[in-house]
Amino acid sequence: MRALLYRDLILAIRAGGGFGLGLAFFLIVTVLVPFGVGPQSTLLREIAPGILWIGALLACLLSLDRILALDWEDGSLDLLATAPLPLEAVVAIKALAHWITTALPLVLVAPVLGVLLNLPATGYLWVVISLAVGTPALSVIGTFGAALTAGLKRGGLLMSLLVLPLYVPTLIFGAEVARRGADGLTVQSPLMLLAGISFGVMALLPFASAAVLRINLR
């Protein structure tokens, strides 16, 4: 299991793996927002938590297809399916690899981008915490979407259409934590709900993803 994880991590990081693209995208989206809504710092301050969440979410979304695409194309996915490791574990590890290589950097970079958006001082901690708690859900849900569209040429747009509605609850609670934190309010209930979604999804969705992958590999 660890071997698979290391392999995916190394594949993602080396040249051509697309590592850093997610970060770059996050940066670009954050920079684009003031151009779209105007530079007034009071407005940016209001929407900063939400924008950071949306930017991170979209950056995750864009790097989802490489969870499975490369392995699908060169046949490694077929090999993994017949390996002694259960497909549910394979899927979970791929989600974990995505989280470590794509989502985690976003979480760490978010405070820096928060500066660009005039994020209030109290917001920094909660943006990071909400992203840290919520992005695992994004990776796991994204892996499900990637499994559904595995093997489809140009399945990227379809995958976005399938995954984005599934992202809504995570986004709502995550952004709520970030917003309330920025305003200095208590964050307990949305944080609990966010954690609930992440844990629930991590525990259950790999089974669905594995089932889907088995179907696609038939």
Added chain:
Amino acid sequence: MSLWEYANPVKFIRTTDKVLPWVWVLCAATLGTGLIWGFFFTPDDFRMGSTVKIIYIHVPSALMAINAWLMMLVASLIWIVRRHHVSALAARAAAPVGAVMTLIALVTGAFWGQPMWGTWWEWDPRLTSFLILFLFYLGYIALWEAIENDDTAADLTSILCLVGSVFAILSRYAVHFWNQGLHQGATFSLDKEENISDVFWYPAVLSMVGFGRLFVALGFFRTQTEIRARLTRALLAREGQM
């Protein structure tokens, strides 16, 4: 293709052929009566004015939007467990109808909300939930269209329907958390007995039944089409192999 061996699809077509004309007639009768009664022969509400007439399309379509998804969920489960092809094809057939119902609910909801709230759209929890439901419908339909192999498509879409249903419920609660909402429940409540007088209640019920029958009629009809389409694909595949 194993579709041949199952009597199900053929029996389905035969049975629905007999039943369909009656369903269409009943549908026209109830829906027509309900809408005409509601539109022409009911008074205005003292609060909402003539916009109360929108209730005869907004509530039934919203109900059917949910019911269609529930039917798809059940059909998907039947496919997963029993692998009746008719079930999978029925879910496929129902989806566009459900999507249209959702769209009607959204548009009429917006039209109704405009005079009441002052804007064409409000991110009210109920409307927002329906917007999310519409997106789920679109994704489901898109997945069916994208996959070539019929059995694979049936399998994948049924799993999507299952997972989607869980997330739809999650979203509903999330959206209520996110925005406490403008509806204080009264008008849109299904406890019609206490909130709406008989004068509105009867044509509303007729409309609801009418919309339900419309869904059944369209569902039967479209499922027949899906069965024939699948049969055609199977025959073409055999031709190609000979």
Added chain:
Amino acid sequence: MPVLGKYSLEVLGSYGVTLTLLVLIVAFSLRRARKVRLALEEVESRRVANG
């Protein structure tokens, strides 16, 4: 026509959109059914012709 008063746009708009959408879905369903029926008949007649 009942007196719709100041809400005539909203009410008529709702009914109009609804009826239009319903007519569209029925029409599309009919059209697809006819297309599929013809295709099926064509393939089946070829089967019969080929024995």
